Amino acid sequence: MRLWKISYTSIAALPEETANADALVICALAEQYNALHGITGVLTLHRGRFAQVLEGPETALRALMARIIADVRHHTVKMVADGPIFKRRYADWSMAFSDPKAFVSDQLDDVLEQTAAVTRALGTTWH
């Protein structure tokens, strides 16, 4: 069972004035399903767009993505990442709702960690 990560962005189809509250409800309801299927991750909402990171067994993620893509509360789902990972970033969260700054900071941490791992593997740095 491979540990996998899928992330995507989409355009929210939610009334602007309730969008944040609606997204919180999506997260709260997601927690039970995700916990049951070994899925962790984070959801954020920024300028009318969702971004979500999902981590877990590949088959469970694909099944969940099929449900998410069919959800009328958003559209224009664009995949950002779809591949294997060694460890979870959101191990403690069935589905966290994060502010956009924390979300971006986490993704940057991932990039920096991957860069450091590649540098260690190659034993090189560029100046």
Ligand SMILES: Cc1cc2nc3c(=O)[nH]c(=O)nc-3n(C[C@H](O)[C@H](O)[C@H](O)COP(=O)(O)O)c2cc1C
């Ligand atoms: C942006 C977005 C993210 C979602 N993330 C999850 C999630 O992580 N887990 C989950 O169970 N449902 C999530 N949902 C809800 C699912 O799309 C779907 O409504 C839910 O799984 C219930 O599916 P059902 O109506 O087929 O029973 C999300 C919905 C949206 C719009």
